[in-house]
Amino acid sequence: xxxxxxxxxxxxxxxxxxxxxxxxxxxxxxxxxxxxxxxxxxxxxxxxxxxxxxxxxxxxxxxxxxxxxxxxxxxxxxxxxxxxxxxxxxxxxxxxxxxxxxxxxxxxxxxxxxxxxxxxxxxxxxxxxxxxxxxxxxxxxxxxxxxxxxxxxxxxxxxxxxxxxxxxxxxxxxxxxxxxxxxxxxxxxxxxxxxxxxxxxxxxxxxxxxxxxxxxxxxxxxxxxxxxxxxxxxxxxxxxxxxxxxxxx
Amino acid sequence: xxxxxxxxxxxxxxxxxxxxxxxxxxxxxxxxxxxxxxxxxxxxxxxxxxxxxxxxxxxxxxxxxxxxxxxxxxxxxxxxxxxxxxxxxxxxxxxxxxxxxxxxxxxxxxxxxx
Numbered sequence: 001x002x003x004x005x006x007x008x009x010x011x012x013x014x015x016x017x018x019x020x021x022x023x024x025x026x027x028x029x030x031x032x033x034x035x036x037x038x039x040x041x042x043x044x045x046x047x048x049x050x051x052x053x054x055x056x057x058x059x060x061x062x063x064x065x066x067x068x069x070x071x072x073x074x075x076x077x078x079x080x081x082x083x084x085x086x087x088x089x090x091x092x093x094x095x096x097x098x099x100x101x102x103x104x105x106x107x108x109x110x111x112x113x114x115x116x117x118x119x120x121x122x123x124x125x126x127x128x129x130x131x132x133x134x135x136x137x138x139x140x141x142x143x144x145x146x147x148x149x150x151x152x153x154x155x156x157x158x159x160x161x162x163x164x165x166x167x168x169x170x171x172x173x174x175x176x177x178x179x180x181x182x183x184x185x186x187x188x189x190x191x192x193x194x195x196x197x198x199x200x201x202x203x204x205x206x207x208x209x210x211x212x213x214x215x216x217x218x219x220x221x222x223x224x225x226x227x228x229x230x231x232x233x234x235x236x237x238x239x240x241x242x243x244x245x246x247x248x249x
Numbered sequence: 250x251x252x253x254x255x256x257x258x259x260x261x262x263x264x265x266x267x268x269x270x271x272x273x274x275x276x277x278x279x280x281x282x283x284x285x286x287x288x289x290x291x292x293x294x295x296x297x298x299x300x301x302x303x304x305x306x307x308x309x310x311x312x313x314x315x316x317x318x319x320x321x322x323x324x325x326x327x328x329x330x331x332x333x334x335x336x337x338x339x340x341x342x343x344x345x346x347x348x349x350x351x352x353x354x355x356x357x358x359x360x361x362x363x
Contacts, residue, residue, distance in 0.1 A: 002356050003271070003273060003355070003356060006270055006271075007270060007271065010266075010267075010270040017266075018263070021259055021262065021263075022259070025255045025258075025259055025292075028255060028292070028295075028296060029296065030251040030252065031251045031252060031253065031254050031255065031295050031298060032251055032298055032299060032300035033251070033299075033300070034296070034297060034298060034299040034302075034317070034318060036318065038318075038320060039297060039317075039318030039319060039320045039321070040316075040318070042319055042320060043305055043316040043318075043319060044312075047307050047312050048312070053306060053307045053308040054305075054306045054308065055305035055306065055307065055316070055319040056305055056306070056319050056322045056323055056326070058319075059319050059320060059323045060323050060326065064323060067327070071327050071330055071331075074330075074331060074334060075330060075334055078334035078335070078337065078338050079334070079337075081338050081341070082337050082338055082341045085338070085341040085342060085344075085345055086341050086344060086345070137308050138306060138308050139304075139306060143326060143329075143330060210308065229330075233333075236337045239341070240337075240340070240341075240344070243344050
């Protein structure tokens with residue numbers, strides 16, 4: 001479709017969409033005048049029920065645990081989709097050996113950028129591990145921690161050591177981490193089915209509020225999701241960087 | 250200004266949509282789509298806000314405090330994950346389109362034009 005056709009279509013459909021958008025927004029409660037009961041009920045009940053202090057994580061891994069399972073598999077499927085789309089096609093060769101590239105350096109990657117990246121790597125891992133283990137207590141949890149953990153290896157790339165990263169974390173290992181995380185979450189749910197008669201229902205002691213080993217199975221769910229997210233992001237990035245740095249037509 | 254977050258959300262939505270429609274570069278199209286999606290975060294968080302409400306984390310405030318709705322916050326988290334995955338998939342498609350047609354102008358995608 002040419003640009004002109006697109007713009008003409010938008011000029012036709014745009015006003016209608018705008019009208020529907022304004023009507024929809026008009027029906028929302030005024031900002032600050034929250035009217036639902038469900039959210040407030042969760043705020044009241046959940047901390048006492050599971051001894052978690054971060055109610056968002058509690059929702060994610062307890063009340064909405066089944067939705068999180070679906071979300072996890074959306075992530076899993078889309079990473080598989082990226083891997084399929086960016087597979088090495090016939091006629092494309094890997095230029096790594098051919099060119100004897102050892103490192104990749106971004107144009108203008110200065111020593112100060114490399115040094116900063118090296119300093120960042122341990123800090124990112126520490127922050128990621130902290131977020132992963134304290135998800136039920138303070139803001140954090142598997143999804144956020146997974147992204148931060150995946151950013152650690154990304155800093156290795158920024159430091160210009162892409163092929164060092166490939167050797168350290170080959171794609172098969174990343175895929176294994178991702179699968180263990182996704183499958184682990186589903187298996188934890190089976191524990192609920194066996195010991196609490198409901199899939200993904202909490203079956204572990206809820207512990208003492210405010211400690212790492214509290215909130216039942218939330219920390220374990222969080223670790224499983226963290227592994228999956230970190231693996232998924234690293235597989236995706238690796239696929240894209242392979243396209244940019246290795247694959248030659 | 251009890252409607253300001255919704256005004257900004259509508260503005261982000263329209264601007265992002267205009268970016269998608271008027272784009273001459275597929276990467277710009279994908280980024281514009283993320284702008285459209287970011288308007289949904291504002292709507293969700295705006296709907297769940299109570300005047301004077303605190304973040305739904307009771308680690309250092311009493312459980313009886315006035316808190317905002319945690320459900321919409323979880324939905325935003327889901328939203329962000331989906332946005333990241335959709336963006337990755339679309340960019341992978343752009344990479345393949347560039348391989349196939351040697352261009353990332355939408356009007357150069359011959360399979361779509363024929």
